[in-house]
Amino acid sequence: MTGKPWKGRIVIVGASLAGLRAAETLRDEGFTGPLTLVGEEPHLPYDRPPLSKQVLLGRTRATEIGLPRRRDVDARWKLGVRAGAIDPIEKKVILADGELLPFDRLLIATGTRARPWPDPVEARLDGVLTLRTSDDAAQLAERLDAGPRRVLVIGAGFTGSEIASACRERGLEVTVAERGPSPLVGALGGALGAFAAKLQRAHGVDLRCGVTVTSLKGRDGRLTGAEFSDGSRIEADVAVVALGAVRNTEWLAGSGLAAGPRGVACDAGCRAFNMYGIVTDDVFVAGDVARFPHPLFEYQMLALEHWGNAVAQAEVAAHNMVSTGPHRRPHLAVPAFWSSQFGLNIKSIGVPTFSDHVVIAQGSLRERRLVAVYGYRGRITAAVTVNRAKWLEHYQYLIETAAPFPPESGAADRPDSAASVPSDVPDPQLLSHGPTVALTGHLPDRRLTLVRHEPTPTAAHRR
Amino acid sequence: MSPETLYQRITDYANRANPYPLYAELRENGVTRQADGSYLVGTYHEIAALLHDPRISSDSRNRADPSTVPMFRRNSQQAFIGLDDPEHDRLRRIAMRPFGPPHSPGRIDALRADITRISDGLIDEFRDKDRIDVVEDFAYPLPVTVICRLLGVPHEDMPQLRAWTNAVIAGVDVTPGKDEESRQRAGQDARAAMGEYMGDLSDKRRENPSDDMLSALVHDSGPDGRLTRAELMATGTLLLIAGHETTVNLITNGALTFLRFPDAYRLLRDKPELMPRAVEELLRYEPPVHLLPQRTPLADVEISDVTVPKGAPLILVLAAGNRDPLRFDDPDHFDPTREDNQHFGFGSGVHNCFGAPLARVEAQIALNALVPRLEDFQLSEDPPPYRRSPILRGPRHLPIERVG
Numbered sequence: 051m052t053g054k055p056w057k058g059r060i061v062i063v064g065a066s067l068a069g070l071r072a073a074e075t076l077r078d079e080g081f082t083g084p085l086t087l088v089g090e091e092p093h094l095p096y097d098r099p100p101l102s103k104q105v106l107l108g109r110t111r112a113t114e115i116g117l118p119r120r121r122d123v124d125a126r127w128k129l130g131v132r133a134g135a136i137d138p139i140e141k142k143v144i145l146a147d148g149e150l151l152p153f154d155r156l157l158i159a160t161g162t163r164a165r166p167w168p169d170p171v172e173a174r175l176d177g178v179l180t181l182r183t184s185d186d187a188a189q190l191a192e193r194l195d196a197g198p199r200r201v202l203v204i205g206a207g208f209t210g211s212e213i214a215s216a217c218r219e220r221g222l223e224v225t226v227a228e229r230g231p232s233p234l235v236g237a238l239g240g241a242l243g244a245f246a247a248k249l250q251r252a253h254g255v256d257l258r259c260g261v262t263v264t265s266l267k268g269r270d271g272r273l274t275g276a277e278f279s280d281g282s283r284i285e286a287d288v289a290v291v292a293l294g295a296v297r298n299t300e301w302l303a304g305s306g307l308a309a310g311p312r313g314v315a316c317d318a319g320c321r322a323f324n325m326y327g328i329v330t331d332d333v334f335v336a337g338d339v340a341r342f343p344h345p346l347f348e349y350q351m352l353a354l355e356h357w358g359n360a361v362a363q364a365e366v367a368a369h370n371m372v373s374t375g376p377h378r379r380p381h382l383a384v385p386a387f388w389s390s391q392f393g394l395n396i397k398s399i400g401v402p403t404f405s406d407h408v409v410i411a412q413g414s415l416r417e418r419r420l421v422a423v424y425g426y427r428g429r430i431t432a433a434v435t436v437n438r439a440k441w442l443e444h445y446q447y448l449i450e451t452a453a454p455f456p457p458e459s460g461a462a463d464r465p466d467s468a469a470s471v472p473s474d475v476p477d478p479q480l481l482s483h484g485p486t487v488a489l490t491g492h493l494p495d496r497r498l499t500l501v502r503h504e505p506t507p508t509a510a511h512r513r
Numbered sequence: 514m515s516p517e518t519l520y521q522r523i524t525d526y527a528n529r530a531n532p533y534p535l536y537a538e539l540r541e542n543g544v545t546r547q548a549d550g551s552y553l554v555g556t557y558h559e560i561a562a563l564l565h566d567p568r569i570s571s572d573s574r575n576r577a578d579p580s581t582v583p584m585f586r587r588n589s590q591q592a593f594i595g596l597d598d599p600e601h602d603r604l605r606r607i608a609m610r611p612f613g614p615p616h617s618p619g620r621i622d623a624l625r626a627d628i629t630r631i632s633d634g635l636i637d638e639f640r641d642k643d644r645i646d647v648v649e650d651f652a653y654p655l656p657v658t659v660i661c662r663l664l665g666v667p668h669e670d671m672p673q674l675r676a677w678t679n680a681v682i683a684g685v686d687v688t689p690g691k692d693e694e695s696r697q698r699a700g701q702d703a704r705a706a707m708g709e710y711m712g713d714l715s716d717k718r719r720e721n722p723s724d725d726m727l728s729a730l731v732h733d734s735g736p737d738g739r740l741t742r743a744e745l746m747a748t749g750t751l752l753l754i755a756g757h758e759t760t761v762n763l764i765t766n767g768a769l770t771f772l773r774f775p776d777a778y779r780l781l782r783d784k785p786e787l788m789p790r791a792v793e794e795l796l797r798y799e800p801p802v803h804l805l806p807q808r809t810p811l812a813d814v815e816i817s818d819v820t821v822p823k824g825a826p827l828i829l830v831l832a833a834g835n836r837d838p839l840r841f842d843d844p845d846h847f848d849p850t851r852e853d854n855q856h857f858g859f860g861s862g863v864h865n866c867f868g869a870p871l872a873r874v875e876a877q878i879a880l881n882a883l884v885p886r887l888e889d890f891q892l893s894e895d896p897p898p899y900r901r902s903p904i905l906r907g908p909r910h911l912p913i914e915r916v917g
């Protein structure tokens with residue numbers, strides 16, 4: 051950092067990946083003032099990706115996935131307590147236990163929570179679970195250990211598909227219900243969605259697409275099965291609701307910030323917008339709860355539920371919190387995520403849903419090793435690899451330089467120029483699973499009505 | 514001088530001790546077409562782009578002019594270093610199963626104690642000597658012992674393997690000279706003999722398995738199946754040669770560099786915990802592999818405004834990229850605490866060095882063991898005599914002597 055270190059009090063609300071990495075970066079940047087981290091969960095920051103993979107397979111326990119620390123953060127940890135509101139005038143965070151945390155700069159990193167089953171009575175049935183936290187994962191792992199006769203997974207996004215994969219690897223019968231035409235279609239589009247469907251069926255998943263679960267059935271408070279919109283029904287002892295995530299923004303309702311169901315809007319420097327679209331100077335946002343404009347995707351606001359984005363954005367936010375104007379940096383990282391399921395390693399760079407066409411540029415669906423490249427109006431916007439991750443860097447370069455789509459042919463493992471096909475990205479409304487990459491348009495979340503109070507003589511008199 | 518002759522000058526043995534001014538000239542000239550029709554690249558970002566480009570082949574049989582294909586590549590089974598995906602990927606994946614994660618995460622860590630014991634033993638032997646050849650007395654015997662132990666090659670066969678290895682390296686040498694034909698032929702014969710040797714050894718391990726990597730390879734039954742005998746011969750030969758040749762250079766270059774720069778030496782003597790980072794800096798500053806001469810574009814490829822035509826020999830000078838001022842601050846300075854050091858010491862992209870994790874551990878342990886012993890020593894001659902190859906560049910001998 052250049053110049054004098056910034057002095058003041060910093061509060062970080064959200065004590066998971068983004069919160070922790072921000073705290074570490076603040077200290078790296080030379081910030082020595084008081085730092086408080088607030089976390090709703092009672093646990094110290096832990097790593098979430100293993101929750102739907104290694105933990106369910108019994109390779110590691112949900113209590114053994116604490117995030118490695120880059121350095122000591124010398125912070126006050128307020129864990130197991132929720133932040134209830136912000137007082138934007140007095141600059142205080144009001145905690146659910148009544149404590150007031152005054153701040154000079156605030157970082158909002160409250161992330162998301164699992165979208166619950168819409169029927170609260172059915173949701174309370176014993177055996178109906180969601181998967182977001184380590185406690186959720188511990189419970190689900192315990193259920194799987196007990197050897198249920200059948201597991202129902204509702205929603206075939208990445209989380210749902212990984213759960214189904216873990217079940218099959220453990221030899222458990224599993225039914226997956228997805229309202230959309232195929233698994234993963236919300237993130238990867240039609241061609242790879244169809245591939246994922248074949249893959250799941252080949253691994254013995256009872257995959258039902260184009261249906262919804264109309265009700266969960268129970269007896270004596272225990273889940274016994276489910277009914278589908280096509281009239282069919284199954285018996286199941288465990289149902290995992292994997293309908294995507296809800297952004298934790300309700301607590302910001304009275305804050306005057308541009309916060310809503312699609313996240314908290316911020317600028318490229320992670321500074322939050324208020325509801326008028328004016329950028330704030332002391333409130334920053336990072337991680338899953340943020341939506342930010344990205345120049346590679348026509349400055350649309352992106353909301354990313356990605357591990358790598360949480361880290362990169364937290365680092366930029368923290369740097370900017372203690373830096374002055376010209377020293378601030380933009381968050382420009384190219385979105386990337388990975389998944390492992392059914393023995394495959396799937397990685398993505400760019401935004402596959404920001405596309406109109408897709409081409410298999412290397413490998414093939416048949417080999418289950420491939421690179422799919424996505425294009426939008428003639429330029430490359432994303433690439434997805436299946437067991438071919440080492441090529442990603444090349445495609446990242448093509449995305450960053452807006453290289454023409456389709457990519458030039460001549461790859462050793464794809465000698466014939468392959469034809470591109472429509473990428474078939476569905477309207478997210480039609481899916482069970484919420485997409486983990488959301489293009490959320492250009493506008494702040496709330497539609498404001500401008501109410502002009504004409505200064506009438508009477509009103510003026512009244513004052 | 515004309516940039517068209519750069520490759521000739523770089524490979525000229527007279528420039529082996531200090532090729533870096535030529536590399537600066539190469540970077541200055543951008544992508545340069547050589548008089549023989551090959552293309553030379555020495556700037557960091559262009560090398561990075563080409564190493565990651567799926568249209569750049571590692572299989573020189575794709576060259577338009579068959580006479581530029583080395584003899585040993587024309588027939589017989591190739592090792593994965595000279596193949597493209599999907600064959601490269603399949604063979605490398607099978608070879609990785611007994612070597613590293615996810616299937617064998619502990620293999621290299623399990624060698625740490627051995628590596629420490631071997632390097633301490635070698636150092637003990639020259640405790641009382643006043644003159645040491647770092648290559649013969651230390652940098653060569655350590656990695657060769659380790660790779661033989663890892664693969665399961667009997668110790669007594671090492672001299673024979675050394676002779677074959679030298680012939681193979683000479684056979685792929687690109688230094689201009691009259692004896693090229695006979696060198697290539699001798700190299701090919703040595704490669705064939707070494708392949709047979711590895712094939713026979715695999716047969717023995719099939720009968721009598723041990724805990725070594727070759728036994729694991731012949732008994733493995735992963736989703737991609739087992740290597741054929743021909744594949745085993747080629748892969749085993751590659752692992753054996755690449756598994757020690759380059760590490761010899763890395764350790765020797767380490768000793769040479771530490772003796773040249775007393776400040777860096779004192780820093781590492783006092784803070785051995787800096788060694789992992791210092792090894793990365795060595796890999797940047799004096800890499801064991803200086804250039805990749807076997808790449809070939811499968812289509813016309815445009816790189817920084819030059820179109821490299823399909824089938825043309827494409828030569829990537831990694832060591833020049835490692836000193837590119839557009840990528841590294843003060844690139845000609847050896848800084849063992851350098852941050853953001855994404856060098857080409859192990860290449861990059863899908864062919865990124867298979868043995869890198871082993872080489873790192875070996876060099877870190879070896880140099881940390883050696884550093885305290887260098888206290889009273891100085892270089893007997895600087896520069897030391899270099900080996901012939903401009904590709905696998907390193908001192909043939911590194912004589913050092915006790916001060917005073």
